[in-house]
Amino acid sequence: AQSVSQHNHHVILSEAASLELGCNYSYGGTVNLFWYVQYPGQHLQLLLKYFSGDPLVKGIKGFEAEFIKSKFSFNLRKPSVQWSDTAEYFCAVTGGGNKLTFGTGTQLKVEL
Amino acid sequence: DTGVSQNPRHKITKRGQNVTFRCDPISEHNRLYWYRQTLGQGPEFLTYFQNEAQLEKSRLLSDRFSAERPKGSFSTLEIQRTEQGDSAMYLCASSPTGINYGYTFGSGTRLTVV
Numbered sequence: 001a002q003s004v005s006q007h008n009h010h011v012i013l014s015e016a017a018s019l020e021l022g023c024n025y026s027y028g029g030t031v032n033l034f035w036y037v038q039y040p041g042q043h044l045q046l047l048l049k050y051f052s053g054d055p056l057v058k059g060i061k062g063f064e065a066e067f068i069k070s071k072f073s074f075n076l077r078k079p080s081v082q083w084s085d086t087a088e089y090f091c092a093v094t095g096g097g098n099k100l101t102f103g104t105g106t107q108l109k110v111e112l
Numbered sequence: 113d114t115g116v117s118q119n120p121r122h123k124i125t126k127r128g129q130n131v132t133f134r135c136d137p138i139s140e141h142n143r144l145y146w147y148r149q150t151l152g153q154g155p156e157f158l159t160y161f162q163n164e165a166q167l168e169k170s171r172l173l174s175d176r177f178s179a180e181r182p183k184g185s186f187s188t189l190e191i192q193r194t195e196q197g198d199s200a201m202y203l204c205a206s207s208p209t210g211i212n213y214g215y216t217f218g219s220g221t222r223l224t225v226v
Contacts, residue, residue, distance in 0.1 A: 004154075006154075009152075034214055036217075042219075043116075043203075043217045043218060043220065044203070044205075044215075044217040045217075046214045046215070049214050090154050092154075098143070098167075098168075099145065099157045099160060099168065100145075100155075100157070101157065102147075102155045102156075104152065104153055104154050105152075105154050
């Protein structure tokens with residue numbers, strides 16, 4: 001069975017700082033990888049996804065993620081965060097099936 | 113398209129009572145998923161349907177939990193004899209066939225068992 005680890009549980013950044021959130025997965029076969037975001041009071045929304053091809057994928061709102069197969073990682077990045085990026089971020093994986101397995105999430109707070 | 117709709121948004125119930133939640137997926141999505149999320153945790157998979165067929169159930173889904181999708185459209189999740197440990201956010205999501213699309217989530221039903 002697949003599993004996902006997000007090592008940063010809480011991150012606090014100032015506006016314009018760069019962001020990198022770690023995500024490692026455990027699964028021996030082909031995986032599909034996702035990042036979801038949950039803004040305060042809102043439902044989970046898809047930020048970006050990776051299936052195949054270019055390991056650097058770009059999502060909405062300037063976010064990107066890089067799939068590094070050798071490291072079983074799919075880290076989320078943004079060069080310059082904004083106050084409106086304050087949210088909880090979840091990494092998720094599917095492997096050999098249809099269901100998404102989520103990490104425990106990273107709570108990001110961006111201060112003005 | 114109004115997205116995935118879940119009702120009620122909040123439910124407070126006494127321990128031992130039965131509760132039922134409803135999910136209306138995006139109409140053209142034939143897959144429907146139920147997840148549970150507790151504070152500080154990511155969503156945990158409970159079960160999923162392809163059309164009206166329930167294809168997978170998690171071990172988290174005890175005998176007190178049952179889910180249906182009778183006509184391949186809306187779905188219900190029932191919890192019988194609720195326990196305090198059932199307090200959580202129950203999330204519904206839907207997708208077209210094929211995981212490539214990702215899921216569209218509803219806003220969830222927050223259950224509090226007192």
